[in-house]
Amino acid sequence: xxxxxxxxxxxxxxxxxxxxxxxxxxxxxxxxxxxxxxxxxxxxxxxxxxxxxxxxxxxxxxxxxxxxxxxxxxxxxxxxxxxxxxxxxxxxxxxxxxxxxxxxxxxxxxxxxxxxxxxxxxxxxxxxxxxxxxxxxxxxxxxxxxxxxxxxxxxxxxxxxxxxxxxxxxxxxxxxxxxxxxxxxxxxxxxxxxxxxxxxxxxxxxxxxxxxxxxxxxxxxxxxxxxxxxxxxxxxxxxxxxxxxxxxxxxxxxxxxxxxxxxxxxxxxxxxxxxxxxxxxxxxxxxxxxxxxxxxxxxxxxxxxxxxxxxxxxxxxxxxxxxxxxxxxxxxxxxxxxxxxxxxxxxxxxxxxxxxxxxxxxxxxxxxxxxxxxxxxxxxxxxxxxxxxxxxxxxxxxxxxxxxxxxxxxxxxxxxxxxxxxxxxxxxxxxxxxxxxxxxxxxxxxxxxxxxxxxxxxxxxxxxxxxxxxxxxxxxxxxxxxxxxxxxxxxxxx
Amino acid sequence: xxxxxxxxxxxxxxxxxxxxxxxxxxxxxxxxxxxxxxxxxxxxxxxxxxxxxxxxxxxxxxxxxxxxxxxxxxxxxxxxxxxxxxxxxxxxxxxxxxxxxxxxxxxxxxxxxxxxxxxxxxxxxxxxxxxxxxxxxxxxxxxxxxxxxxxxxxxxxxxxxxxxxxxxxxxxxxxxxxxxxxxxxxxxxxxxxxxxxxxxxxxxxxxxxxxxxxxxxxxxxxxxxxxxxxxxxxxxxxxxxxxxxxxxxxxxxxxxxxxxxxx
Numbered sequence: 001x002x003x004x005x006x007x008x009x010x011x012x013x014x015x016x017x018x019x020x021x022x023x024x025x026x027x028x029x030x031x032x033x034x035x036x037x038x039x040x041x042x043x044x045x046x047x048x049x050x051x052x053x054x055x056x057x058x059x060x061x062x063x064x065x066x067x068x069x070x071x072x073x074x075x076x077x078x079x080x081x082x083x084x085x086x087x088x089x090x091x092x093x094x095x096x097x098x099x100x101x102x103x104x105x106x107x108x109x110x111x112x113x114x115x116x117x118x119x120x121x122x123x124x125x126x127x128x129x130x131x132x133x134x135x136x137x138x139x140x141x142x143x144x145x146x147x148x149x150x151x152x153x154x155x156x157x158x159x160x161x162x163x164x165x166x167x168x169x170x171x172x173x174x175x176x177x178x179x180x181x182x183x184x185x186x187x188x189x190x191x192x193x194x195x196x197x198x199x200x201x202x203x204x205x206x207x208x209x210x211x212x213x214x215x216x217x218x219x220x221x222x223x224x225x226x227x228x229x230x231x232x233x234x235x236x237x238x239x240x241x242x243x244x245x246x247x248x249x250x251x252x253x254x255x256x257x258x259x260x261x262x263x264x265x266x267x268x269x270x271x272x273x274x275x276x277x278x279x280x281x282x283x284x285x286x287x288x289x290x291x292x293x294x295x296x297x298x299x300x301x302x303x304x305x306x307x308x309x310x311x312x313x314x315x316x317x318x319x320x321x322x323x324x325x326x327x328x329x330x331x332x333x334x335x336x337x338x339x340x341x342x343x344x345x346x347x348x349x350x351x352x353x354x355x356x357x358x359x360x361x362x363x364x365x366x367x368x369x370x371x372x373x374x375x376x377x378x379x380x381x382x383x384x385x386x387x388x389x390x391x392x393x394x395x396x397x398x399x400x401x402x403x404x405x406x407x408x409x410x411x412x413x414x415x416x417x418x419x420x421x422x423x424x425x426x427x428x429x430x431x432x433x434x435x436x437x438x439x440x441x442x443x444x445x446x447x448x449x450x451x452x453x454x455x456x457x458x459x460x461x462x463x464x465x466x467x468x469x470x471x472x473x474x475x476x477x478x479x480x481x482x483x484x485x486x487x488x489x490x491x492x493x494x
Numbered sequence: 495x496x497x498x499x500x501x502x503x504x505x506x507x508x509x510x511x512x513x514x515x516x517x518x519x520x521x522x523x524x525x526x527x528x529x530x531x532x533x534x535x536x537x538x539x540x541x542x543x544x545x546x547x548x549x550x551x552x553x554x555x556x557x558x559x560x561x562x563x564x565x566x567x568x569x570x571x572x573x574x575x576x577x578x579x580x581x582x583x584x585x586x587x588x589x590x591x592x593x594x595x596x597x598x599x600x601x602x603x604x605x606x607x608x609x610x611x612x613x614x615x616x617x618x619x620x621x622x623x624x625x626x627x628x629x630x631x632x633x634x635x636x637x638x639x640x641x642x643x644x645x646x647x648x649x650x651x652x653x654x655x656x657x658x659x660x661x662x663x664x665x666x667x668x669x670x671x672x673x674x675x676x677x678x679x680x681x682x683x684x685x686x687x688x689x690x691x692x693x694x695x696x697x698x699x700x701x702x703x704x705x706x707x708x709x710x711x712x713x714x715x716x717x718x719x720x721x722x723x724x725x726x727x728x729x730x731x732x733x734x735x736x737x738x739x740x741x742x743x744x745x746x747x748x749x750x751x752x753x754x755x756x757x
Contacts, residue, residue: 064633067637068637068641071637071641072640072641186681186682187680187681187682191735192734192735193732193735194681219684221684
């Protein structure tokens, strides 16, 4: 289309030159026609419309048209003022046409280069995966440069290629990558018209990240090759910018996600602590109320010795309960400071420890039955007896707390290679899967457990801390509607 | 892609033989053993045949490869016979037309594909070549008649000269300077560089041509028109991929050139 327009334009300009020649035909041997200056019109129009080719061809046509009459005049009257004037006019046209055309062509090329760089920036600014971005860029560049364009960008050891083929060691693109310099092949085949090829590396901070290959059937002049090398640098920088922008967006998204998670966690923690304060007030107030009430009774009234003993026993139990709660708080505080609970290790027989816990919590007055399933051979662990008792009491009391009436809580113990495995299994409602990973967190209570049974949310957190302080580990399995099993492993006495 | 060197395929042996024949002929003419017209005959056959032989040799280096010696010898003999006959009788110039026939045969067999001569005929390009030849030739006739007062003639000698151009001058120039030299140069350098060198060498060939009239206006005109013709023909070859438009342009221009009585 462009070529047809150029040809049509040149024909029109040729017609104009001939028209001017007809007008200027009134010249005589003595005087030049004033119409000779009209030749400047098609020459300037040719330069402005068609650039250097248009300006040069029109100027040449104007000169050729004037030449026969001009030489006749020179031959007739010599190189007088009139002939000299006409000669200078013709020579000026010959200078003006190509010069103006050159300026127009260069200005257009420069504008085209800026537009191409802008197109590169626009294409790579779109958020899309690299292969699609390269493909879009290849299509846009191909249209702008009127050439076959191939873009290859490194992706680790592989290439992401938009266009023909990936660079190989013997290809121009491969050599451009290897030498980090542009490679120009004046002709890549034996077609009637030479096919020029230029491969320019896409470099970022001295590192070659890819290669731009431009192949055109026709001319690829030195100026355009230099512009393509500069364009390759722009593409490299734009690719790097796109990559950095994508990374920044990813980081920002990740950061926002982390901040959201941390905010949620802080809110949950704040909520849990508020609940804990309310619960702790209640838990502390209950034994305190009992202590205050019974101590006032004993102080103000006279009771029989048996009654005094009973009330004293109640006060003793409440005091121990108060002490246990305070112990939990202290241990939790220590854990939050990152300190391990203090342990006094000894060889502890597991069977008696389990029996004591079961007897303490599973008396006949309980609505649930506690079954102890312990292997016959004596098993011992290296543990702090007081800590072990707290672990077992916590687990069994937890199981009893959440078990419906007339169900069974089973406590098992067995020795495996070097460890003792103790499990406490109930037939309760189970724990929801989403709450399961958090049951060992301090203050956490499963949403459906709150209100069903009293608790501080510290029991399982304490169990975990104590078990891990013994170099053991604990985990929980639960199925909704079937029950929950907490299993802990402690190192056995060798 | 590996390209042949700039002079790869040049039939050095054949050129040496041609040079020896020319030198021997010149010596014999100088000694008076042969008439001066013999030197003219040998020069036509050696120069045009040599240029065509080089073009054939270069064309034969690109696939499909073929042996250029036979066709080269044939065309040299054809030119020699035509030149010899023309010295006796101008009507024998018709033998020059055997040369384009032989070239057509070679082109149809695909052996001159590398020179831009192939089976396909570029109609648009050929019309453009015709227009270019008419424009340049017409301008030259106009300039010769208006500026220098030369007569325009169309006698039998003009036809003989046109036959010489059709069989020797135009084919050898176009096949060597455009089809071979420009084509090979443009695969190494830019179009501008290739056309400059090919046109300059072509111009040199016309300037040293002993058959060119020595009148200053003829020499200047030749410089201008042959330069323009060389550039236009190179562009036509680049644009159309075929040598045919250039051949048409040259033939038309030289036909006009022969009509100038001073030539």
